[in-house]
Amino acid sequence: MARLSLKSVEKVYGNKFKAVHGINLEVEEGEFMVLVGPSGCAKSTTLRMIAGLETVTGGEIHIGDQVVNDLVPGKRGIAMVFQNYALYPHMKVHNNLSFGLKLRREPRDKIASATQEVSGILEIEELLDRLPKQLSGGQAQRVALGRALIKQPEVFLFDEPLSNLDAKLRASMRVRITDLHKRLREEGRPATVVYVTHDQVEAMTMGDRICVMKDGHIMQVADPVTLYERPANSFVAGFIGMPEMNLAEAVLTLGNTPELTIAGQTIEVASELAERLSGSEGTVTLGIRPQHLTVEPENAAGAFSGEITNIEFMGHEVNLHVDVGDNPFVAVVQSDRIDRQLRRGDRVALRPVGSKIHVFDAMSGENISLNYSNN
Amino acid sequence: MGGDSKYLGLWYVAPYLVGLLLFTAFPFVSSMYLSFTDYNLLSSPEWVGLENYEKLFTRDRTFRKSLTVTLTYVFTTVPLKLVFALFIAVVLNYRLRGINFFRTAFYVPSILGGSIAIAVLWRYIFADTGLMNMIIEMFGGEGVNWFGEPANALFTITLLRIWQFGSAMVIFLAALQSVDRSLYEAAAIDGAGRWQTFKSITLPLITPVIFFNLIMQTVQAFQEFNGPYIITEGGPLKSTYLLPLYIYDEAFKSFDMGNASAIAWVLFVIIMVLTLVAFWSSKKWVYYAGDKRS
Amino acid sequence: MKQFNSLQNTASQHEKSAHSEASSRRRRNISAALRYSLLAVFGLIMVYPLIWLVGASFKSNSEIFSSPWFWPQEPTSQGYVDGWKTSTPYTFGHFFLNSMKIAIPKVIGTAISSTLVAYGFARFDFPGKKILFAVLIATLLLPDVVTRIPQYLLFRELGWLDTYLPLFVPQWFAWEAFFVFMLVQFLRAIPREMEEASRVDGANSLQTLIFIVVPILTPALVSVCLFQFMWTMNDFLGPLIYISTVENYPISLALKLSIDATEAFNWNQILAMTVLALTPSLVVFFLAQKSFIEGISTGGVKG
Numbered sequence: 001m002a003r004l005s006l007k008s009v010e011k012v013y014g015n016k017f018k019a020v021h022g023i024n025l026e027v028e029e030g031e032f033m034v035l036v037g038p039s040g041c042a043k044s045t046t047l048r049m050i051a052g053l054e055t056v057t058g059g060e061i062h063i064g065d066q067v068v069n070d071l072v073p074g075k076r077g078i079a080m081v082f083q084n085y086a087l088y089p090h091m092k093v094h095n096n097l098s099f100g101l102k103l104r105r106e107p108r109d110k111i112a113s114a115t116q117e118v119s120g121i122l123e124i125e126e127l128l129d130r131l132p133k134q135l136s137g138g139q140a141q142r143v144a145l146g147r148a149l150i151k152q153p154e155v156f157l158f159d160e161p162l163s164n165l166d167a168k169l170r171a172s173m174r175v176r177i178t179d180l181h182k183r184l185r186e187e188g189r190p191a192t193v194v195y196v197t198h199d200q201v202e203a204m205t206m207g208d209r210i211c212v213m214k215d216g217h218i219m220q221v222a223d224p225v226t227l228y229e230r231p232a233n234s235f236v237a238g239f240i241g242m243p244e245m246n247l248a249e250a251v252l253t254l255g256n257t258p259e260l261t262i263a264g265q266t267i268e269v270a271s272e273l274a275e276r277l278s279g280s281e282g283t284v285t286l287g288i289r290p291q292h293l294t295v296e297p298e299n300a301a302g303a304f305s306g307e308i309t310n311i312e313f314m315g316h317e318v319n320l321h322v323d324v325g326d327n328p329f330v331a332v333v334q335s336d337r338i339d340r341q342l343r344r345g346d347r348v349a350l351r352p353v354g355s356k357i358h359v360f361d362a363m364s365g366e367n368i369s370l371n372y373s374n375n
Numbered sequence: 376m377g378g379d380s381k382y383l384g385l386w387y388v389a390p391y392l393v394g395l396l397l398f399t400a401f402p403f404v405s406s407m408y409l410s411f412t413d414y415n416l417l418s419s420p421e422w423v424g425l426e427n428y429e430k431l432f433t434r435d436r437t438f439r440k441s442l443t444v445t446l447t448y449v450f451t452t453v454p455l456k457l458v459f460a461l462f463i464a465v466v467l468n469y470r471l472r473g474i475n476f477f478r479t480a481f482y483v484p485s486i487l488g489g490s491i492a493i494a495v496l497w498r499y500i501f502a503d504t505g506l507m508n509m510i511i512e513m514f515g516g517e518g519v520n521w522f523g524e525p526a527n528a529l530f531t532i533t534l535l536r537i538w539q540f541g542s543a544m545v546i547f548l549a550a551l552q553s554v555d556r557s558l559y560e561a562a563a564i565d566g567a568g569r570w571q572t573f574k575s576i577t578l579p580l581i582t583p584v585i586f587f588n589l590i591m592q593t594v595q596a597f598q599e600f601n602g603p604y605i606i607t608e609g610g611p612l613k614s615t616y617l618l619p620l621y622i623y624d625e626a627f628k629s630f631d632m633g634n635a636s637a638i639a640w641v642l643f644v645i646i647m648v649l650t651l652v653a654f655w656s657s658k659k660w661v662y663y664a665g666d667k668r669s
Numbered sequence: 670m671k672q673f674n675s676l677q678n679t680a681s682q683h684e685k686s687a688h689s690e691a692s693s694r695r696r697r698n699i700s701a702a703l704r705y706s707l708l709a710v711f712g713l714i715m716v717y718p719l720i721w722l723v724g725a726s727f728k729s730n731s732e733i734f735s736s737p738w739f740w741p742q743e744p745t746s747q748g749y750v751d752g753w754k755t756s757t758p759y760t761f762g763h764f765f766l767n768s769m770k771i772a773i774p775k776v777i778g779t780a781i782s783s784t785l786v787a788y789g790f791a792r793f794d795f796p797g798k799k800i801l802f803a804v805l806i807a808t809l810l811l812p813d814v815v816t817r818i819p820q821y822l823l824f825r826e827l828g829w830l831d832t833y834l835p836l837f838v839p840q841w842f843a844w845e846a847f848f849v850f851m852l853v854q855f856l857r858a859i860p861r862e863m864e865e866a867s868r869v870d871g872a873n874s875l876q877t878l879i880f881i882v883v884p885i886l887t888p889a890l891v892s893v894c895l896f897q898f899m900w901t902m903n904d905f906l907g908p909l910i911y912i913s914t915v916e917n918y919p920i921s922l923a924l925k926l927s928i929d930a931t932e933a934f935n936w937n938q939i940l941a942m943t944v945l946a947l948t949p950s951l952v953v954f955f956l957a958q959k960s961f962i963e964g965i966s967t968g969g970v971k972g
Contacts, residue, residue, distance in 0.1 A: 072377060391805070504734050622817075
């Protein structure tokens with residue numbers, strides 16, 4: 001186990017395209033760090049640079065106390081689990097597992113005991129004599145996991161390992177991976193993990209900390225709760241959380257009564273919030289999570305009125321889609337708290353919970369309603 | 376890959392690089408040089424400038440004959456071979472059972488055909504008392520003097536080459552089979568007939584393969600050696616004396632390396648010109664589906 | 670009344686559609702029958718020379734000239750016995766061995782060098798790669814007529830005349846671009862992740878090539894070896910230029926010798942030898958038919 005540091009790491013391709021823009025990231029020893037973001041955000045590229053499968057065109061990558069930029073992947077102390085498993089098709093499972101050890105010329109008994117141990121942990125003992133093509137998706141992924149585990153690397157790298165599995169398998173593999181991480185920590189050999197996924201649910205449930213990326217930039221690095229409650233910008237706010245946070249253009253006026261106006265409708269803003277927003281008058285982006293809206297009758301005070309465009313009955317909850325002027329909003333309400341007679345076209349009002357309102361700078365997306373120095 | 380030298384790939388490609396220089400580039404350049412010399416292996420090459428070429432084009436009757444024969448041969452066999460290959464490929468491109476059997480039957484001649492063994496067989500088949508005449512007589516005709524008449528002799532080697540259309544056919548067949556069936560269904564809905572569909576849909580889509588086969592076949596046809604050498608020995612009266620035979624005789628029988636190189640270069644230039652013409656014309660008639668090339 | 674009429678209409682419509690279904694099926698059957706007969710007739714004509722060849726090799730000399738039918742009335746292996754002895758001090762077996770002495774180093778050299786070079790092109794970026802690859806493709810089309818004479822002079826300088834060296838040494842340098850190209854195409858279709866996993870496991874590029882890539886590349890390599898073997902067995906011009914002593918003749922030259930030998934050909938001998946000369950190629954072809962045609966289609970169409 002070792003620390004991983006990325007210092008001003010950059011990736012520029014031959015055709016001058018800059019995929020990764022000078023990012024800085026510290027992953028603590030034994031930490032489970034998730035890189036998440038939409039496709040094209042360069043999370044895989046970053047992972048592959050850590051692995052050594054892509055060359056680093058700027059900055060430094062440290063594993064432990066070594067700068068690994070010029071080291072081949074095999075000498076960096078890393079192991080990787082690929083999206084497509086990448087098992088060696090012509091080798092039996094046990095040879096797939098031990099290939100790396102054999103290259104290091106480990107003694108045969110050590111290889112045998114390591115193979116035993118790993119296959120026990122991952123419950124693949126009966127599969128040892130099979131060829132990869134005889135394995136199911138889940139089995140293959142466990143073998144890939146085993147191949148990484150057996151090397152006892154400094155850093156584990158995962159490149160969207162669950163994307164090729166069906167939903168049910170994905171859920172059980174998620175648990176298996178996090179259990180493994182916990183178990184290794186308890187046994188005194190904590191594993192440093194960098195895990196890439198595009199699925200924010202995976203990110204939120206697995207990561208100690210999450211690094212949200214967009215277009216080769218890091219948008220925020222924080223633990224799941226912080227990311228959810230205190231997103232640093234509108235991108236992170238919109239990316240984390242299901243359904244997405246409602247983001248709408250609004251006008252902020254400060255003065256005797258600070259107010260936010262959407263589609264001609266105005267609500268008051270709490271004074272603590274107004275304090276933090278001083279100097280930001282004008283057009284802003286309002287953010288409020290669907291779960292933080294209550295449904296009121298039309299024209300209720302402190303609420304925005306609009307027309308219902310869709311009602312989705314989710315069982316325990318109802319997703320209510322309301323257009324406030326041109327702005328689409330979604331409110332998530334418990335189904336026993338909502339009027340069952342509501343239909344599309346009806347008009348209602350949505351009241352935001354004052355303390356949960358986020359205000360983002362309209363240009364930069366920065367969250368100006370949070371004050372980090374005040375915790 | 377991190378840590379790999381950026382020259383690593385060069386090491387793997389090195390054998391090719393070395394071989395290219397030794398066995399292709401250097402001979403290529405020196406053969407051009409030789410064509411401007413008089414060299415008979417007994418003494419060093421003597422520079423004679425354009426004399427070899429001048430002799431070829433003004434005073435060498437054999438060369439003129441050989442050139443004519445070669446061009447006739449190529450412009451006969453290549454189109455015919457391609458037509459047969461395409462025709463049989465189209466016939467085979469049907470959900471027939473046993474398609475593999477037929478495909479093999481047509482393909483086998485082309486894998487054996489270039490060999491001297493088949494050339495020997497051919498020599499027998501067209502002998503005066505050979506198989507061909509026996510069949511003709513069986514049908515009541517008169518035996519033909521194949522190797523005594525120039526036209527007949529040329530026919531025998533032409534037939535040999537066309538007989539080997541299997542290799543081109545296999546490539547056509549693969550191309551035909553890769554055409555999306557839904558295009559044919561759309562055409563059928565539009566009311567297109569069989570020939571119309573073939574002309575407007577199938578043919579355009581396989582033009583890259585036609586182009587490829589055209590080039591490969593032309594280049595190969597110009598270099599035909601085994602057949603004429605064994606079967607007709609270039610005769611009668613040099614009526615099957617293809618240029619490769621002339622080059623061989625000049626180089627390895629007369630040991631006139633200079634002249635042989637000159638003839639080789641003329642042949643080479645002809646091939647290159649035709650290839651370039653084909654490439655240039657391909658822009659007009661070759662259609663690359665989904666390809667961003669112009 | 671209307672109802673009855675519409676019932677009638679439906680009935681006749683059914684008839685009509687059943688009719689047209691049947692007639693289109695008939696059309697399809699006729700079409701298939703036409704195709705089959707065309708293919709059968711044409712195929713037979715194509716293959717008959719070979720069938721006839723095998724049959725004739727088992728006939729006596731006089732019987733060959735008597736009828737175009739391939740089946741021997743009085744089968745005899747005399748042609749083979751006499752042909753084997755050949756009119757030289759050496760048996761056919763000797764010449765066959767010579768052919769193998771050329772073919773085996775040539776095939777091995779081709780396989781190894783083509784793999785290395787294809788790996789270099791398919792998996793690495795290096796300065797000059799684009800140009801070199803363009804040259805590779807250009808040499809695919811290039812007629813080698815121009816290079817033969819200087820090559821001869823080169824090998825003459827090296828003292829390699831009348832040896833097999835000129836016939837297989839160039840292949841150790843991936844001289845035949847066709848095979849490199851074919852392997853590059855195959856490699857392009859193989860996902861790189863397994864090789865990446867291998868590098869992460871600690872293998873260097875050469876170990877990755879040997880332990881991971883080559884096993885996966887095997888079908889293509891088999892095609893390469895078979896193609897090269899067949900082409901070598903049939904190669905005539907190469908040996909003709911370089912081999913001068915009868916003792917060193919491969920079967921292609923030995924066959925030529927047998928025709929030159931006498932005016933009054935002993936055709937049954939010659940035909941028997943011809944069959945023997947073709948047999949290795951044919952055997953090799955049929956043993957690996959599938960990978961063969963896959964190989965040529967992938968290499969050709971995807972070019």
